Amino acid sequence: MNVKNCSRCGKIYNYDGFRVCPTCRRDDEEDFQKVREYLYDSPGANIQEVSEKTEVDSKKIIDFLRGGRLEIGEGSNLILECESCGTSIRTGRFCDKCASGIQRELGAVVDAARSKLDLSKRDEKFRLADKYGKKR
Incomplete structure (x- = not known):
């Protein structure tokens, strides 16, 4: 628990x-x-x-x-400001421009992590070994 x-x-x-x-x-x-x-x-x-x-x-x-x-x-007359650039917004934490930028950056990081993961999987090749452990 x-x-x-x-x-x-x-x-x-x-x-x-x-x-x-x-x-x-x-x-x-x-x-x-x-x-x-x-x-x-x-x-x-x-x-x-x-x-x-x-x-x-x-x-x-x-x-x-x-x-x-x-x-x-x-x-x-209430002013709410974007936490990134300071422009006036009506709701949330970021303006549309900054939110899009953050989303793009996050997407790029995720894509890079995925491609790195894919590359590491491709490097794992299996080879047959004979009964003495020698690779063929």
Whole structure:
């Protein structure tokens, strides 16, 4: 059994691939639903207003934006910046240009690793040996 401490509340839980325990994840989902419902009713609201009305910390709302769960509306005064180049974005961590570049770089690394693996497999040739171990 793989157990860890929750990175948020510190409780021990059966590790299931997430850094936070199921209770904290459930709390996060409830907060997300509150924010989503408020934004549905008040689409032009800023983070401060959403945070005050929903009682959800503004940092958590920004995490929802960075995670791609929320998107900044057109004409909003909120600025979210690409973590690579600093350009304004509406959701996520990277702008489309930087995300494409990262994806290309990752693809090149994967392709290089695959070709290296293929080459090493090709080098493994089997030869017949006679009963004395001499290769023919």
